[in-house]
Amino acid sequence: MNIKQMSAFATLPNEACLHRFLASDNFEFGSCSGISETILSKLYFFTHVVLKWYKPVQAYYGNLLDSNLRREFFLDDYAWNRAVSPDVYTKLLGVRYEAENARIVSLDEAQDFLIQMTRLYGVMTLSDYLQKQSVSSDILQNVLDLLVTTTRRLTVQSPESLNDRIDRGLLSLYRENLIDLRNQLRRAGEFLSIREADTIIEHLLLFIENHPYFAHFSSAQLGIAIDCHTDNILISEYENALLIDVMFPKKSWRVIDECHTVARLAANAAVIGNLAWRSEIYSYYRMKYNDFDEKAALVHELRTSLMQWSRRHLLGHHNLAERFHAYALKLLGELGIKER
Numbered sequence: 001m002n003i004k005q006m007s008a009f010a011t012l013p014n015e016a017c018l019h020r021f022l023a024s025d026n027f028e029f030g031s032c033s034g035i036s037e038t039i040l041s042k043l044y045f046f047t048h049v050v051l052k053w054y055k056p057v058q059a060y061y062g063n064l065l066d067s068n069l070r071r072e073f074f075l076d077d078y079a080w081n082r083a084v085s086p087d088v089y090t091k092l093l094g095v096r097y098e099a100e101n102a103r104i105v106s107l108d109e110a111q112d113f114l115i116q117m118t119r120l121y122g123v124m125t126l127s128d129y130l131q132k133q134s135v136s137s138d139i140l141q142n143v144l145d146l147l148v149t150t151t152r153r154l155t156v157q158s159p160e161s162l163n164d165r166i167d168r169g170l171l172s173l174y175r176e177n178l179i180d181l182r183n184q185l186r187r188a189g190e191f192l193s194i195r196e197a198d199t200i201i202e203h204l205l206l207f208i209e210n211h212p213y214f215a216h217f218s219s220a221q222l223g224i225a226i227d228c229h230t231d232n233i234l235i236s237e238y239e240n241a242l243l244i245d246v247m248f249p250k251k252s253w254r255v256i257d258e259c260h261t262v263a264r265l266a267a268n269a270a271v272i273g274n275l276a277w278r279s280e281i282y283s284y285y286r287m288k289y290n291d292f293d294e295k296a297a298l299v300h301e302l303r304t305s306l307m308q309w310s311r312r313h314l315l316g317h318h319n320l321a322e323r324f325h326a327y328a329l330k331l332l333g334e335l336g337i338k339e340r
Helices: 003-010 015-023 067-084 126-131 137-156 160-168 170-187 194-210 258-273 275-288 294-314 318-334
Strands: 034-037 041-045 049-054 089-098 101-105 112-118 123-125 233-236 241-243
Touching: 015 089, 015 101, 049 067, 067 089, 067 112, 067 137, 123 126, 126 137, 126 233, 126 258, 137 233, 137 241, 137 258, 137 275, 160 170, 170 194, 170 294, 194 294, 194 318, 258 275, 258 294, 258 318, 294 318
Parallel strands: none
Antiparallel strands: 034 041, 041 049, 049 112, 089 101, 089 112, 123 233, 233 241
């Protein structure tokens, strides 16, 4: 292990210390009532707040072992989500580890971080609504309106750090997205065929190289992308929509065309809900906002479905994962791509 690696490991976040600290009855938010784990994070639930902590890992989307990159990631994540849902994302907390314990400190002193969120009651994810087959046209339209207005607003306010991604153009960004997607799929290799996944990625890479939409898309029309799979869309008891966890972990994923956002919602609605809702989403977008390239939308849907094929397996949702797999194969046929 070299000196740089030793330095990084010496300041690694101490999950055991953090857990003891958050479980303490003396903690300012009261007793922790539960812990939920996602692929990237852990969520600690209290009566009125939820604290989000990112796991210290190094992966294709970023190095959360490196103290400087970890700090940047937390700052970015809080800023993005605060800009989208300020009533939910209320504070970024600094954490410092000492001996066998941890304490809250200023951000300047912090070795690690927690994102403080308002605990919401009386809400369900859009995925839950879709699974229950209880989604109205009003809900779908409200969600699409929220996604479009949010991404357009963020695009106007986009940070300068994303300018180099915008300048690269859609084709270059999408090539990288697909290579990253191949890595995502391989993470779930215990549950899916890596050979099949690699073959589909090869097909997609060839397709975008030869489709004018990707090759000639104007960089001026690129905008902000948000992580809008339907687990990140909350619906209140009054059918109002709210977005959480919107920041993609990797910077190059944070810039895309608007069609991507619409297609991502359509794919999730089709698989978790039913195909009729997919058509309704596209019809509403075309009527209210813009026409779109149907082949490009299929590519975006396919990328989304492959993401979910991997993600759902990793979360243990194996039946749903295979529904996304089957839908991906359907989309390949709609694109005119035959599996080898």
